[in-house]
Amino acid sequence: MNWLILNCAQILHYALQHMLLSVFPILLGTLVAVPLARLANGFRLTRSSIYVASSVLYAIPSLPLLIFLPALLRTKILNPVNIEVALTIYAIAIMLTSASHAFLSIDPSVIHAADAMGFGAWKKFFQVELPLAGSQLLAGIRVVSVSTISLVTVGSLIGVNSLGFFFLEGYQRDFPLEIWVGIAATALIALLFDQILAICGRVLMPWNHRRVTRERSAA
């Protein structure tokens, strides 16, 4: 317990670092994957190839990627850019498949109706498809968020510190409390991000709220 009080500042510092490292890949991954998935859905060949692409991207092991990227990007190994790029790749991998499914789940008759009413491609995307795919897209982003927050810690192995620092230091010092504090703090951040995303979903898509609560109470 003493350790916890004495190292309060350090825990907060690494927690903040952890959140900063997580935010960017979640946002960028979503921004890249959602339009890409929508475009790829247009053709059969591109649609099936994004499933293969996301499977292959997700199969890349994280630690080797973190070592490989500096050589590819000509950055220093301690540069946080490497981990941001790596995590963005994983975010895209997860989001591509789930965004593709989200857009496919829209009732085609609604799309036909929008076409018949003369909606242009952009207007249709923003006013019809995006709102209808919204709740499934949000579910995908929540998966990305949890996975990113957990993966950030791997960066500690090569010296890009986050709460993962406590895992390695706790192991080296044979001090379990430090590790469990790190795990709990990571889980708390995951929970916090998940709640923020859920609230964003409720604010942006108020029409889904009623249905979601009913499904939850039924489950």
Add this chain to the structure above:
Amino acid sequence: MNVFSQTLLWLGDASNWEGTGGISVRLVQHMQYSLATLAITCVIAIPLACYIGHFGRALFVIPVINALRALPTLGMLSALALIFGLGISAPMIVMVMFAIPPVLAATYSGIANVSQTTTHAMRAIGFSEWQILWNVELPTAFPAILGGIRSAFTQIIATWTVAAFLPVGGLGRFLIDGLAIRDYSQMLGASFLVIGLSIAVDVLMLIVQNTIERHSRYSQLTTQS
């Protein structure tokens, strides 16, 4: 000299492949660890998913196990290493824990997708529960199960490299030891190898899965088609 030619030099040097700490030994070790982990995962996850999917009981297990995925793998590795001591048991337990959710979810949804009409009809003409599971539900779920095993397997291969910060073998040794002595060509060479291995396994299993899915005679039994 640029890093990539250094990498090729490391991979091409026959002396790096030989001996007890050589690439060949580490590669075989890595596959042994990974296959053993996968086998344990399947032995636990598939029967459990069959039970949940067939009887529709204990459904709460799935969200609980999925929630465990939110825990950071690296943290669980070091925490359990302190509890279970050095050796491969601690990382093995952690990896089984993280590999169960994809296999469990895939098997469960594969089985739950078999339409009720089919299972009711089978029951009516006198099939036992075991026969329904074995003759219809499992073959129908098979492509889905393979998909779950595929994502679990690539995840296991990746995690065994991360686990090398503990005293275990496998290809991760080159990464962690290379980092300690700043031997960047060794790290790059081994990274190249692990990434190649993982992608090869993934693509191979994806092809097998798609082939089986296309030739499956059971797909018309699911509720989705």
